[in-house]
Amino acid sequence: MTVTEVPAGGVTISAAAELSGLTVDTLRYYEKEGLSLRRPGRSASGQRRYTEEDVRWLGTLVMLRRTGMPIRDIRRFVDLYRTEGSEAQRLAILEAHREHVLEELNEVQTHLDAINRKITYYKELVNG
Amino acid sequence: MTVTEVPAGGVTISAAAELSGLTVDTLRYYEKEGLSLRRPGRSASGQRRYTEEDVRWLGTLVMLRRTGMPIRDIRRFVDLYRTEGSEAQRLAILEAHREHVLEELNEVQTHLDAINRKITYYKELVNG
DNA sequence: ATTTGACCTGGAGTGCGCTCCAGGGTTCAT
DNA sequence: ATGAACCCTGGAGCGCACTCCAGGTCAAAT
Missing domain, CATH: 1.10.1660.10 (Multidrug-efflux Transporter Regulator; Chain: A; Domain 2)
Incomplete structure (x- = not known):
């Protein structure tokens, strides 16, 4: 469905x-x-x-x-x-939220990079 | 510091x-x-x-x-x-976590795309 | 006729990750 | 040597976003 x-x-x-x-x-x-x-x-x-x-x-x-x-x-x-005619405000909220989400994604991505480095390190340790 | x-x-x-x-x-x-x-x-x-x-x-x-x-x-x-000698298990946890994070990021990205479409729509509505 | 199952409401309970507090000891600049 | 600022512990409290429950209604199938 x-x-x-x-x-x-x-x-x-x-x-x-x-x-x-x-x-x-x-x-x-x-x-x-x-x-x-x-x-x-x-x-x-x-x-x-x-x-x-x-x-x-x-x-x-x-x-x-x-x-x-x-x-x-x-x-x-x-x-x-x-509310009628609130389109500009809705837009503002959405744009602010987008910024917030982008910052979030950025921070998580940074930490993910660190995780990847740790994984690489362990892979060498275990298999290498 | x-x-x-x-x-x-x-x-x-x-x-x-x-x-x-x-x-x-x-x-x-x-x-x-x-x-x-x-x-x-x-x-x-x-x-x-x-x-x-x-x-x-x-x-x-x-x-x-x-x-x-x-x-x-x-x-x-x-x-x-x-625990000594647990390196392989640590690696497994990190790899599983990475997968989880990637899925998360992917889902958020998908929803972000939808937000961007909504923003575009409102922009045309408000300014255009 | 009755059983099954999906729906209703109001409200209580849950899990998570902190955050705050009381009541007390310590450190340090003046 | 005194007051401000920091630290300690054990435990209570909080905000969030659900999730569950009791006790009931209703429709459809058997």
Whole structure:
């Protein structure tokens, strides 16, 4: 099932979880924390139904989380998303976040270089 | 003060903290958690004195932590370090960790690409 | 009719990695 | 010799991001 295969009536929370790579619990947690762009609709009996757009938004949340943005900051971003004419601010947040991620990557890369040197050293020690 | 400027008698915990980029509390915490290669020596009055080697080891800890290795795994690594003839196992752990870090970097890079696309989109929206 | 299984809510619990604190001793410049 | 600044220990506390649980509703299959 790909994200484009969301039926008209929307999918259940467990399907949305699978599509997004999150867990059912995490989806409900994110919603509680105000990270949903809009609360997903509900079936007649009160169960969540995620539209394609909802599922795409989950992808955005994953993108931000997995690059290390804290929940608190994502909430600020989402709040802007709900505000008309906030495009410039959203852009600013994304650019600041990108800088942050690049610094992170840089630092990790530096430490990775050190790990590689250590590996080379051990390889010579063990095999050489 | 660089790592090569550690005097013969060793430096205090606060100096070691500055040299390693960790906090005094973290140094004591790591020691408690068994991450010290050897417990640092003590002054006559019982204060820790870090030698140059101690400080270099802190650098190794930082390298592993900042690339995401959990305390628990680092402890296993340190235990091997204290075991003679464990070089092959140490190498294996480092290589496994490198793979893990590379996967991490890859995933973050993928999400970063998505962020960049979003930034481009907003830039056109805002300026264009 | 009842069993199964997915869903619901509110709230408690967990694991991690620190971080802080109380209460006490030591070192050092003035 | 006194006050500020540093160090010690054991243990409590914290922030984060989930994760789990109890107790309940509901729909569909048997």
